[in-house]
Amino acid sequence: MVAITYDMEVTSAISAAKMFKAFVLDADNLIPKILPAAIKGVEIVEGDGGVGSVKLITFGEGTSQLKSMKHRIDGLDKDNFTYSYTLIEGDALMSEIESITYHIKIVPSADGGSICKNRSIYHTKGDAQVTEEQIKAGKEKAMGLFKVVETYLQANPDAFNNRTPQSYHTFHSHRPPTKPRHERPNIPFVTHIKETQDPDEALSLFNKYHQMGSKHDYPSYSSLIYKLARARNFEPVETLLHSIRTYNVRCRESLFVALIQHYGKSNLPHKAIELFSTMRSYNCTRTLQSFNTLLNVLVDSGMFDEAIEMFKGCSKMGFRPNSVSFNVMIKGWLEKGEWERARQVFDEMLDREVEPSVVTFNCQIGFLCKNGEIDKAKGLFAEMVRKGKHPNAVTFALLMEGYCNLGKYKEAKKMMFDMEYQGCKVSLVNYGVLMSDLGRRGKIDDAKDLLLEMKKRQFKPDTVMYNIMINYLCKEGRTAEAYKVLVEMQVGGCEPNAATYRMMVDGFCSLGEYEDGLKVLNAMLMSRHCPRVETFCCLIVGLIGSGKINDACFMLEEMEKRKMRLDLKSWEALVRDACGGDSGVTELVTDLASAY
Numbered sequence: 001m002v003a004i005t006y007d008m009e010v011t012s013a014i015s016a017a018k019m020f021k022a023f024v025l026d027a028d029n030l031i032p033k034i035l036p037a038a039i040k041g042v043e044i045v046e047g048d049g050g051v052g053s054v055k056l057i058t059f060g061e062g063t064s065q066l067k068s069m070k071h072r073i074d075g076l077d078k079d080n081f082t083y084s085y086t087l088i089e090g091d092a093l094m095s096e097i098e099s100i101t102y103h104i105k106i107v108p109s110a111d112g113g114s115i116c117k118n119r120s121i122y123h124t125k126g127d128a129q130v131t132e133e134q135i136k137a138g139k140e141k142a143m144g145l146f147k148v149v150e151t152y153l154q155a156n157p158d159a160f161n162n163r164t165p166q167s168y169h170t171f172h173s174h175r176p177p178t179k180p181r182h183e184r185p186n187i188p189f190v191t192h193i194k195e196t197q198d199p200d201e202a203l204s205l206f207n208k209y210h211q212m213g214s215k216h217d218y219p220s221y222s223s224l225i226y227k228l229a230r231a232r233n234f235e236p237v238e239t240l241l242h243s244i245r246t247y248n249v250r251c252r253e254s255l256f257v258a259l260i261q262h263y264g265k266s267n268l269p270h271k272a273i274e275l276f277s278t279m280r281s282y283n284c285t286r287t288l289q290s291f292n293t294l295l296n297v298l299v300d301s302g303m304f305d306e307a308i309e310m311f312k313g314c315s316k317m318g319f320r321p322n323s324v325s326f327n328v329m330i331k332g333w334l335e336k337g338e339w340e341r342a343r344q345v346f347d348e349m350l351d352r353e354v355e356p357s358v359v360t361f362n363c364q365i366g367f368l369c370k371n372g373e374i375d376k377a378k379g380l381f382a383e384m385v386r387k388g389k390h391p392n393a394v395t396f397a398l399l400m401e402g403y404c405n406l407g408k409y410k411e412a413k414k415m416m417f418d419m420e421y422q423g424c425k426v427s428l429v430n431y432g433v434l435m436s437d438l439g440r441r442g443k444i445d446d447a448k449d450l451l452l453e454m455k456k457r458q459f460k461p462d463t464v465m466y467n468i469m470i471n472y473l474c475k476e477g478r479t480a481e482a483y484k485v486l487v488e489m490q491v492g493g494c495e496p497n498a499a500t501y502r503m504m505v506d507g508f509c510s511l512g513e514y515e516d517g518l519k520v521l522n523a524m525l526m527s528r529h530c531p532r533v534e535t536f537c538c539l540i541v542g543l544i545g546s547g548k549i550n551d552a553c554f555m556l557e558e559m560e561k562r563k564m565r566l567d568l569k570s571w572e573a574l575v576r577d578a579c580g581g582d583s584g585v586t587e588l589v590t591d592l593a594s595a596y
Helices: 016-025 027-034 132-155 166-170 188-195 199-211 218-230 234-246 253-265 269-277 288-300 304-312 323-335 339-351 358-370 374-386 393-405 409-421 428-440 444-456 463-475 479-491 498-510 514-526 533-545 549-561 568-579 585-595
Strands: 003-012 039-046 054-059 068-077 082-090 097-108 114-124
Touching (some): 003 132, 016 027, 132 479, 199 218, 218 253, 253 269, 253 288, 269 288, 323 339, 358 393, 393 409, 463 498, 498 533, 514 533, 514 549
Antiparallel strands (some): 054 068, 082 097
């Protein structure tokens, strides 16, 4: 028997006490809850759960290659955050491994977080050897699982707080603490606001501190305004802005820049204009940054005539337009399909001696490629190089997309070799173009091969890459495979975003698998992502049709918490199902919707 040992360390912003509680002590309950597709359940088959006990771990549907495994608890020290166990049986051992022993120790770090130290000892059968690929795969899965737990704790800061033993707080790292370069005073309200997930609760906390006599300053106002704006709750934002003006609180321009962007995303461009025009009354100086931000909001909101007037009046406001200003205007003309007008702005940019940026060329190259003018795009690419601008990965990705739009996949892939020859590193965005093209053409298996090729070239797929794969698998009706990709990305340490969960829920709903869709949506809510109204509506209608009334009511409650409402079409479907297709449904729906 040969023993092969490797060590691994993973850092976390979560405290050692909380991480040990979640990752070790309560893992049997927590991990099946947050990763049901990877771990279906854990049960004790021998012993009482202490040292010497044997646990059976049953894997979920997302890990088709693994069915189950057993491990024996060898040691547990709750005071020193150490845990040892041995994998003694199961598919994970493969043919050449007798057992694997794991020694885990979680130690506090100087910044209040923690370091998870993991030693793995492979005991092989006879003279068998464990390959580097096997060790690397084991490391990635262990790190991925740790990061999934960390993500859950970050999204649920109150989890495990009330069950942490006091002795955990007295443990100190043997490593000497390092003094931070710039120590900032701990502002209680700001600390609390960052830990509070619910914007309404944060607002109540703000008022509570004020009633207790606390005088709020800029960090307090800004932290709350950011949170409310992200939730698109602008009514209290405007009340807070009024207070800022009343108490003459000096603000940074970054606060107004963020608010202008949020107004734009919420289709409230007139609010953005009003805020920009009143910035100076908040004791804040406007710069070209806030000007460009508003200019971009106007273009994105379809108010291009207003953007033109604002751009023309730039000098009257005391600003000299820079490359960002010109790029926004070029983008606006290109979105209207006005190539010649965009080129006029480009020429004006050169006449006014404003240096074009890579973005300036990229937006023009992208426009030409989308319109099938690949030769013209390559000519602009050559002009870009002549002017001393180095193309980046996005530049090549735009050209690759142009080739793909013309059905020239091979030429597009060849460009990745060309870009490396020209000194530009291949990026995930380039692989994303190829994967999207394969997905659009229904070549899902080729897209999977491309994902494997990426990994062999040491490219770690990000959320966007996984989302491309999940999106096209769901569109092809291969939702079960998409679900396995979701599990793979989580285990690999890649966090799903709102779009990931939405595509999975919509995929299950499209196949009538509403209970599976509900499971994914629950995971989505647990991760603090908010589904779209359409996703809620589709799932509720399906659950009602499947007789899952309680689950549908739960969904309605979740919608209510987020101030969302069912649309008229969903109400009609619900009432029609309840009334068995009665002809008076439409009138009843109208009455219900108005009452609701």
